[in-house]
Amino acid sequence: MPKASSFSRFTRGVRHTVRAFASTKHPVLVHIVPMRRCNLACTYCNEFDKTSDPVAIDVMLERIDKLAEFGTSVITISGGEPMMHPEIYEIIARIRHHGMIAGLISNGYYFQVDKIKKLNEAGLDYLQISIDNVTPDEVSKKSLKVLDAKLVNLSEHAKFKVNINSVVGGGVANPDEALIIANRARELGFSSTVGVIHDEMGLNKGLTDREKEVYKEIKSKGTRSYARWNWFQDELVDGKEYEWRCRAGARYLYVDEFGVVNWCSQQRGTPGIPLLEYTHADMEREYITEKWCAPTCTIQCVHQVGHLDAWRDPQISLSDYNNRKGSGIKKETVAQIVGAE
DSSP states (O other), X not given: OOHHHHHHHHHHHHHHHHHHHHOXXXXXXXXXXXXXXXXXXXXXXXXXXSSOOOOOHHHHHHHHHHHHHTTOOEEEEOSSOGXXXXXXXXXXXXXXXXXXXXXXXXXXXXXXXXXXHHHHHHTOOEEEEEEOBSSOOSSOOOBHHHHHHXXXXXXXXXXXXXXXXXXXXXXXXXXXXXXXXXHHHHHTXXXXXXXXXXXXXXXXXXXXXXXXXXXXXXXXXXXXSGGGOOTHHHHHHXXXXXXXXXXXXXXXXXXXXXXXXXXXXXXXXXXXXXXXXXXXXXXXXXXXXXXXXXXXXXXXXXXXXXXXXXXXXXXXXXXXXXXXXXXXXXXXXXXXXXXXX
């Protein structure tokens, strides 16, 4: 990977991180879905279909422009399988045009050399691929055996950062395969992380003793990076709840294929407001109000964003917030509302 490209990405990341600590008034990370369709059908996944069309490119660009107006730092393109979108490179280029960091989450099937080079040209900053097992089974076809040639292509040609996420729990037959996947990722020069598969609501399902051991071993071998801000999982792995302040709907947004803002991929429908109608007042409300699902949530990206504001602005219930707003304090700031507690 060219040093200039890596250094540029690093400096932009530092700049956006400093800005995220300095101000709470903008989204730090947005997941946006240009394509709900996927070429696979992993049994644990509820984030895909087999028939829907890609979102029209002019609609996608309008949504990206709106996120830029909000001052968004990072946009990660999700799915479905986003590499199936015929204008995926134009989407990435638009994100970079606005100075935002561009990421992509993929199942890994579409990384032929020519497509990797187009991603380089579009300015992709980082890619994450989740690999569930070594050989395909009835649960998942995201397998090391199937994807290894594509990983080699990425190792040889990608100018963007690549992270391989292995998983434990959720019906994955052999947790020890996650160790094989993590070791192969590091062998190819990629970073590696480990995730805990959640249920259909994004909540913790619990791990077996061996799954816990594998999780801890993979985590101990990984390099330190923002992608590894996942200590919340240590509590969940041990069967405990994790107390934190979820800022979904404010610092983190999940924009689905219909252009609707949701808390996350597992809580679609809340707040359920179209992105083009979303306001800073909506973000203020979601920033300061509690989320019922937070204590057992396993959604790593939302937790990582929440770490940025863990030290400030305690949250209140939505009913308390609405009561305060209806009692003539409509123009008060978040800090003033919290200070009244």
